[in-house]
Amino acid sequence: MKIALFATCIVDAMYPATAKATVAILERLGHEVVFPGGQACCGQMHVNSGYFKEAVPVIANHVAAFESDDYDVAVAPSGSCVASVKHQHPMIARSCGDRALEERAAAVGAKTYELSELLVDVLGVTDAGSQLGSWFPHRVTYHPSCHGMRLLRLGDRQQRLLDTVRGIDLTPLPEPDQCCGFGGTFSMKNADVSSAMLEDKAANITATGASLCSGGDASCLMHIGGGLSRQGSSIRTLHFAEILASTEQHPAQIAGEVQLLSGKAAQ
Amino acid sequence: MSARDEILGRVRAALKDSPQVPQVPRGYRATSALDEEALIELLVDRLVDYKAQVTVVDTAEVPTRIAALLAGAQSYVVPAGLDTGWLAGVEYEPADGRRHLDSADTPLTVAELDGIDAVVTGSAVAVAETGTIILDGSPSQGRRAISLVPDHHICVVKATDIAGILPEALRRIDGTRPLTMISGPSATSDIELERVEGVHGPRKLDVIIAR
Amino acid sequence: MSQTFLGMPSLPVFGTGNLHASESFPKAAHRELGNAQLRANLGHATHTIRDKRLQVVSELPDWEQLRDAGSAIKESVMARLPELLEQFEKNFTARGGVIHWARDADEANEIVAGLIRETGETEAVKVKSMATQEIGLNEYLEEQGITALETDLAELIVQLDHDKPSHILVPAIHKNRSQVRDIFLREMPGADPALTDDPAKLAAAARTHLRRKFLTAKVAVSGANFALADSGTLAVVESEGNGRMCLTLPETLITVMGIEKLLPTWQDLEVFMQLLPRSSTGERMNPYTSLWTGVTEGDGPQNMHLVLLDNGRSAALADEMGRSALHCIRCSACMNVCPVYERTGGHAYGSTYPGPIGAILSPLMTGIQAEENSSLPYASSLCGACYDACPVKINIPDILVHLRGVDVDSKRGKKKIPTQMDAGMKAASWALSSGKRLGLLEKGLPLGRLAAGPDKKITKLPGIAAGWTQSRDIPAPPPQSFRTWWANEHRGPDPEGGPMPSHNKGDQQ
Numbered sequence: 001m002k003i004a005l006f007a008t009c010i011v012d013a014m015y016p017a018t019a020k021a022t023v024a025i026l027e028r029l030g031h032e033v034v035f036p037g038g039q040a041c042c043g044q045m046h047v048n049s050g051y052f053k054e055a056v057p058v059i060a061n062h063v064a065a066f067e068s069d070d071y072d073v074a075v076a077p078s079g080s081c082v083a084s085v086k087h088q089h090p091m092i093a094r095s096c097g098d099r100a101l102e103e104r105a106a107a108v109g110a111k112t113y114e115l116s117e118l119l120v121d122v123l124g125v126t127d128a129g130s131q132l133g134s135w136f137p138h139r140v141t142y143h144p145s146c147h148g149m150r151l152l153r154l155g156d157r158q159q160r161l162l163d164t165v166r167g168i169d170l171t172p173l174p175e176p177d178q179c180c181g182f183g184g185t186f187s188m189k190n191a192d193v194s195s196a197m198l199e200d201k202a203a204n205i206t207a208t209g210a211s212l213c214s215g216g217d218a219s220c221l222m223h224i225g226g227g228l229s230r231q232g233s234s235i236r237t238l239h240f241a242e243i244l245a246s247t248e249q250h251p252a253q254i255a256g257e258v259q260l261l262s263g264k265a266a267q
Numbered sequence: 268m269s270a271r272d273e274i275l276g277r278v279r280a281a282l283k284d285s286p287q288v289p290q291v292p293r294g295y296r297a298t299s300a301l302d303e304e305a306l307i308e309l310l311v312d313r314l315v316d317y318k319a320q321v322t323v324v325d326t327a328e329v330p331t332r333i334a335a336l337l338a339g340a341q342s343y344v345v346p347a348g349l350d351t352g353w354l355a356g357v358e359y360e361p362a363d364g365r366r367h368l369d370s371a372d373t374p375l376t377v378a379e380l381d382g383i384d385a386v387v388t389g390s391a392v393a394v395a396e397t398g399t400i401i402l403d404g405s406p407s408q409g410r411r412a413i414s415l416v417p418d419h420h421i422c423v424v425k426a427t428d429i430a431g432i433l434p435e436a437l438r439r440i441d442g443t444r445p446l447t448m449i450s451g452p453s454a455t456s457d458i459e460l461e462r463v464e465g466v467h468g469p470r471k472l473d474v475i476i477a478r
Numbered sequence: 479m480s481q482t483f484l485g486m487p488s489l490p491v492f493g494t495g496n497l498h499a500s501e502s503f504p505k506a507a508h509r510e511l512g513n514a515q516l517r518a519n520l521g522h523a524t525h526t527i528r529d530k531r532l533q534v535v536s537e538l539p540d541w542e543q544l545r546d547a548g549s550a551i552k553e554s555v556m557a558r559l560p561e562l563l564e565q566f567e568k569n570f571t572a573r574g575g576v577i578h579w580a581r582d583a584d585e586a587n588e589i590v591a592g593l594i595r596e597t598g599e600t601e602a603v604k605v606k607s608m609a610t611q612e613i614g615l616n617e618y619l620e621e622q623g624i625t626a627l628e629t630d631l632a633e634l635i636v637q638l639d640h641d642k643p644s645h646i647l648v649p650a651i652h653k654n655r656s657q658v659r660d661i662f663l664r665e666m667p668g669a670d671p672a673l674t675d676d677p678a679k680l681a682a683a684a685r686t687h688l689r690r691k692f693l694t695a696k697v698a699v700s701g702a703n704f705a706l707a708d709s710g711t712l713a714v715v716e717s718e719g720n721g722r723m724c725l726t727l728p729e730t731l732i733t734v735m736g737i738e739k740l741l742p743t744w745q746d747l748e749v750f751m752q753l754l755p756r757s758s759t760g761e762r763m764n765p766y767t768s769l770w771t772g773v774t775e776g777d778g779p780q781n782m783h784l785v786l787l788d789n790g791r792s793a794a795l796a797d798e799m800g801r802s803a804l805h806c807i808r809c810s811a812c813m814n815v816c817p818v819y820e821r822t823g824g825h826a827y828g829s830t831y832p833g834p835i836g837a838i839l840s841p842l843m844t845g846i847q848a849e850e851n852s853s854l855p856y857a858s859s860l861c862g863a864c865y866d867a868c869p870v871k872i873n874i875p876d877i878l879v880h881l882r883g884v885d886v887d888s889k890r891g892k893k894k895i896p897t898q899m900d901a902g903m904k905a906a907s908w909a910l911s912s913g914k915r916l917g918l919l920e921k922g923l924p925l926g927r928l929a930a931g932p933d934k935k936i937t938k939l940p941g942i943a944a945g946w947t948q949s950r951d952i953p954a955p956p957p958q959s960f961r962t963w964w965a966n967e968h969r970g971p972d973p974e975g976g977p978m979p980s981h982n983k984g985d986q987q
Contacts, residue, residue, distance in 0.1 A: 007960050009910060013920050013954070016960035035964050041910035046903055048860060050882030054907035061911040091876075095799075095883075150862035179817045185899070189947030190857060192508045196517075196821045197859070198949060226950030229501025229935055255934070255953070270579035274737065274788045278560050280489045281796035286557040289548040294543040295749070313762060369777025377693050397755075397763035411726045411768075411779040413961055415719065416693075434748040442744040443573070443709050443771040445778060448751075450763035453719035457632035457648055458655050458677040460523045460530075462759075466631065466681045467688065468719020468766060 001031045003125075004066060004241075006076040006085070006112065008218070009041035011161055011239075015218045017253060021245035022077045022115060027243075028132055029123055038065035044084035047092055056096050059089050059105065066108045073122065074112040077241045079148020080217050082114040087151060106255045114148060114156040115241055116216060127164035128244050136246045137167035140238075141210035143201070143224065145217040146179050158216045158240050171208040175234045182223035198227040205235060212254070276286055276467050283371070299431025306395045306429040313398025317451025318424055318464040319472040326477045329423060330356035336421050336473050340384040344369050348406020349389060353423060369413045380416035387421045387470075388414050393429045394436045398451065400424060400474065401436060403444040412447055420469040422449070426478035490797075493790020493843040495613045497584030499828025502853040505817075506826040519654045520823050527814045530760025531867070537762070538752070549750045549871040552805035555740050556795060562707040562740045563786070569710030573772020575782040582789045583613035588698060589623045589785050590615060590732055597730050597781075599624075599697045603688075603716060605724045606630035607701025608646055608808055611733045611788055611830045615699070626699065627691055629720035631684050638665035644824030644832065647758050647810035652801050652823050655680065681718075692963070698724035698779070702735040703807070704750060705784075708743045711771040712784070715754060725768045732780035734789050738795075738804040750807060753869035757809035790843030799880040800842045805870040806835050812864035812874060818857055827854060834864035834883035838877045846884050898942050913961070920959035930954035 003026055007019040023033045033224045062085065066074050076082050089105035097255030119125040124127070128134040142162055149152040163170050164259065183199025188194075201224060215221050218239055225237035236254055246252035268276070307323055322333050334356030337343055337443045345354065347370035359366060362391065367383060369375045375383075389407030393400045400422055402408040414420055431437035440446070453468030464470070497504065510516060529978045531536050535541050555562060567577050580586035590610075594602055598678065601621070604626050616637070628637045632650040636643050639661045650658065655675040658799075660678065662669050666687050673683055700721070704713040712733060715722045725731060741747060755764045773782050787853030795801050812820040813833025824832030828850065829840035837854040855878045858864075864874040883928040896904070909915050930936045939947045946952070 009916060012960045014914070016956050016958065016963055019960040020963065035776050035915075035961075035966075035968075040913050040916040044909060045909065046910075048879055048882070048884035049899070049903060050855075050879070050884075052883045052886075052908070054903050057907055057911035065913065080746075088879075095880075136785070146863075147863040148842055175865070179859050179861035179863070179894040181817070181859055182588055183861070186856065186859045187950075188942050188945035190504050190507065190818075192504065193512050193655060193818050193857075194859065194945075195949035196511055197817050208723070222953070223950060226946075226952055228955075229951040230937070230949055249863040267705055270581050270585060273581060274579050274792065275560050275563065277489060277491055277788065277792035278563070278737070278795060281792045281801075282557065284555075284557065284798055286801075288554045288557045289550045291554065292543070292546050295540040295547055295752075317765070346875060350584075371953075374776060381689075381693055389967070394763070399763045404774065404777055411722070412777075415722050415726055433752055437744070437748045437751075442706065442711055442747070442769065445774045446767075446769040447722065448763070448767040448769075450761075450765050452765070453717065453931075454765045455631045455677075455681050455718045456527075457630070457635070458653075458658055458716075458761050459519070459682055460526045460651070460759075461677055462761075463677045463681050465598070465678065465685075466718035466720070466722055467685055467692065470511060 001015050001073065002032050003006045003033050004071040004074040005033050005035050005055065006039055006074050006081070007035070008076050008078045008081045010218045010222070011077060015239065016237040018077050018218055018241050020188070021239070021241040022075065024245040025132055025241060026075070034071055036065045036237065037066065042081040042084040044081060044088060045184050047084065047088045052092055055092055055217060056098070059092055060101060063072045063089065063101065063104050063108050067104055074108070074117065075115055075118045076112065077115045077239060078217050079152050079154060080219060081147050083151035084114055089194070106224065108152055112151055112155060114216070116154055116161055117152065118158045119161060125161065128161050129164050132244055133166040133247045134244045135167050136165045136243045136252065139169040139210045140212045140214050141170055141171045141173045141205055141208040143173055143180060143205070143213055143215045143219045143254045144176055145215055150230050151178065151232045161244060162214060162240055168243070171210050171225050173208055174204045180220050180224050182220050185219065187223060198223065202227050202231060202233070206233060211235060213237045214243055216240055229238050297430055297434050299435065301395065301431050303426055303478065306431060307426055307478065310393055310398060310429055310476065313395065314474055316356050317398055317454070318411040319451045321474045321476065323478065325474045329353050329475060329477050332475050333357060333421060337385060337387070340419065341365065342383045343385040343387060344365065344375065344380065344383045344417060345387045345429040346370065346406060346409025346413060347444055348409070349387060350407065352427065353387070369409055374410060375413070377412065377416065380412060383417045384420040385421060386413050388423070390422055390428065392436045392439045393424045394433050395429050396432045400449045401451065402442060402447045403440050405444070411447055414430060414447065415468060418469055419471040419473070421473045421475065423475045423477055426476060482715050488792030490845070491581070492793050492845040492848065493582060495789060496611060496830045497790065497840050497844045498841070498848055499850040499854060502850045503857040506828065507822040507857070510822045510826045516652050516823055516879070517821060519652055521818055522866045523648070524650045524814050524820045527760050528755050531757060531811060531814065534756045534760055534762055538756070544749055544752050544870055544967065545871050548753050548869055549751060549805065551746050553802065555738070555742060556801055556804060556819070557738070558742070559795070562742060563737060566705055566710055567710070568706040568738055570772060570784060573710050573932065575710065575772045575784055578783060580785050580787045580789070584826060586734060586785050586789065587615055587618040587907060590734065591619055591624060593730070593732050593783055594624050594697055597697050600625065601625045601695070602697040602699050603627050603629050603691055603695040603724050605698065605716065605721045605726065606633045607699070607734060607737055608830060609701045610699060611643060613734070613789065614785070615734070629688055629692070629724060631681060631718060633682055635661055638662070643830070645810060645813060646808050646831065672697055673730060684829045691724040692727060693896060695728045697730045697732065698728040700724055700731065700733045702733050702739060703754065704734060704747065706744055706747065707739050707740050709771055711744070711769055713747070713769045715764050715767045717759065717766065719766055719936040722766055722768055725770065726778050728779055730781040732783045732785065732789060734785045736791055738791050754807055757811040757867070757869040779919065794839070794842035797842055800838060800877050801907070802872050803835065803838045803842050803877060805872050806839065807870060809869055811867040811869065815863040815867045817861060817863070827857070834858060834874045834930065835872070838874060838881060841881055846881060846888055852885045855885060917961050920961060922956040923959065924957050928954040
């Protein structure tokens with residue numbers, strides 16, 4: 001299968017390791033990955049902040065970058081950005097009166113998948129350890145991001161994949177369905193409420209005793225990680241793609257000191 | 268322009284895009300398939316959950332049961348159309364003023380009702396799944412005030428009047444009658460969202476299921 | 479319309495009354511968040527009700543089908559509203575009821591006061607009603623020398639404390655039991671000094687306090703949960719029996735109801751009476767529901783009035799994207815699951831309608847430019863919990879986003895100097911609408927590493943981004959973007975070109 005990677009702007013600019021891991025997983029399964037160079041951003045920040053007019057060029061750019069027939073499916077390591085592509089792009093095009101863009105956007109959306117959705121539903125991955133060689137000997141907890149959970153109905157796909165990684169100690173997170181408080185510009189416009197939500201999320205993560213919190217959206221993980229870091233916590237955040245890509249030969253790169261389950265510090 | 272015409276005009280103008288009237292998908296359950304014993308069991312379970320007292324008796328035992336429940340009541344009211352046989356077990360001395368009859372033609376005053384300890388009524392239909400008893404103001408149930416003001420409500424539900432689910436029950440009654448749907452004694456969740464039984468409506472609800 | 483049509487009224491005509499935030503949501507939220515007792519009370523109450531709702535909803539195998547039916551019924555009510563209103567009016571009137579139409583809060587208040595005055599009474603008992611909160615009826619009646627006595631326990635607590643409701647189902651949700659006891663001891667004449675904070679004892683105290691009032695009241699004022707167009711029937715859903723008292727014992731009943739509360743037929747009630755109790759109090763059924771169709775001789779009030787209220791509902795209806803907010807049946811499930819409401823409580827929203835539904839309903843009814851209501855659609859992280867909980871499937875997150883768009887557009891060109899947000903969004907639109915431009919910008923990102931300390935963290939940002947760094951660090955940017963890495967690994971940069979195939983050479987890590 002020829003798979004077009006939509007890296008998403010935040011991963012492209014801030015978390016390239018997540019995109020590299022996505023490529024690694026897909027190639028390990030024998031698929032060809034392409035990177036449409038025109039891609040930039042899904043435009044969700046504009047849409048969710050009410051700047052529809054400014055969102056249109058961003059959306060049009062994404063549609064132009066991904067409407068080629070030269071690949072079978074597109075994938076992004078983000079529930080939120082995929083939900084935007086599938087749901088918001090046609091809606092904004094319609095509300096701005098661009099019927100042609102609406103149709104083209106719907107066509108792109110129809111072949112765009114979130115990573116765990118692609119792995120489980122399309123590529124048949126049921127056991128990351130045996131099918132991807134995934135190995136990650138750390139105690140990890142997992143936060144299901146809202147948009148993947150509620151807009152894409154990913155269910156437990158990401159968690160099931162993590163659960164089958166060899167060596168992992170996956171510890172359940174209390175109140176997993178509670179939003180971390182990111183919400184894009186919400187985190188700045190309503191910084192106090194956002195911080196209060198984050199405080200509770202961080203406390204729940206800390207209570208698990210895990211050294212890492214994983215998830216499927218770099219933005220939420222940046223938010224959670226930023227809060228933990230500010231509190232002086234040693235708990236790191238890591239996208240599930242990086243955990244799936246991690247093997248004995250090429251263990252995931254984790255910023256800072258994280259205890260291995262065997263007791264040895266990993267870099 | 269009158270307020271009526273202006274509001275209707277505004278509403279029409281608001282709908283100038285002529286939105287479609289959707290077909291209502293009624294894929295929810297319209298019937299249930301429980302037999303009488305199962306219906307009784309479910310209704311009892313739900314009523315007990317609401318802290319109502321429930322007994323299941325044979326129809327012939329209803330008078331005895333009512334008499335037992337009224338034992339502590341100084342006075343009680345019954346709707347004029349109540350099955351008189353149900354009261355056969357209650358000792359009746361017209362002179363002692365214990366029993367009060369109420370009807371739309373000869374209604375008791377609110378003050379009189381306030382001085383009465385208990386009320387005995389029948390019911391129109393019950394819903395097993397939700398533990399709900401519906402009174403429709405027909406002769407065995409009487410005016411709404413009589414099942415409201417006295418603090419103890421004794422309500423007879425015939426097993427044949429138990430429906431499994433709400434849609435079945437609502438099909439059996441006339442919606443234009445004065446209706447009261449009762450699910451347990453009065454209750455409130457207004458303090459810390461914790462349910463407490465017993466506020467303004469009858470604080471004690473005794474249900475007799477007669478089969 | 480039966481009378482001469484005097485031309486299309488100019489739309490929209492917005493609502494008045496208690497529908498406004500008088501200070502911006504972030505400012506109000508900041509204050510409320512500082513109240514630790516409030517947060518503890520709300521956290522406890524919302525978690526209790528969430529669990530109960532989930533439990534009773536999971537019992538029904540056809541919950542989703544009921545939601546689908548409820549949503550479609552409400553959608554058809556909105557599409558057929560003029561016709562259904564006329565049908566209802568005809569049936570209610572035929573059964574001895576009197577209908578009054580009120581364009582806005584002031585008109586509704588005047589009608590109710592006039593009707594009470596006609597009875598010669600100066601006191602009325604009230605059943606909890608959102609519509610009368612919305613129009614500020616109690617305050618208006620007080621000005622007119624009429625005492626309106628709230629009889630719902632939570633409304634009574636709020637009224638005795640001279641406070642404002644903070645929740646549409648449980649208006650005193652922000653008070654805990656010991657606070658309630660203190661209010662009763664302070665404000666309730668004849669309260670037993672030995673009163674404990676046991677909720678059962680508190681409920682009993684309310685019973686004693688109100689009993690005499692119920693038994694002697696001549697006039698009651700209520701709202702209505704549903705109105706059936708095909709029969710003229712009204713329904714009130716309640717728990718305590720205060721509703722039954724008000725709807726049954728007085729001689730005169732005045733009901734105030736929004737025009738959107740209609741249901742087409744009796745059959746539709748079977749849907750809503752399954753959806754509402756489970757969504758609101760988390761019960762299989764609420765203790766009492768009263769239904770009445772006009773006047774019944776010898777049973778209940780013999781003078782029956784209904785005030786049909788617009789007050790901005792037609793304005794909400796005119797918004798094609800927002801009109802489904804009028805599907806709301808006031809169950810409060812959305813606020814009970816909302817992480818924002820849970821932390822700020824209802825007062826932060828200013829309006830009678832707080833929480834997610836309030837954040838859309840209030841600006842739809844008043845217009846986005848009314849006072850501080852433009853801040854309400856931003857009071858959400860768009861987590862979507864409200865949409866999942868809504869029994870009539872109002873897509874609250876989508877409407878929040880729609881109203882943000884309305885807000886941004888309403889301000890375009892009106893400001894001499896664009897806000898930081900405007901400027902940032904414009905610049906970001908330029909940068910993010912081209913892979914080449916984003917690529918170029920990313921090349922500059924490593925400069926951001928200079929702003930980070932030796933721990934590779936950025937802890938302070940200027941301007942609106944300072945909101946982020948008040949509680950969160952930002953990692954230093956990586957030395958190289960993914961795009962650049964890919965271009966180096968593969969066949970060279972072609973940022974605006976077609977797909978660039980990978981070498982498919984196995985693990986790239």
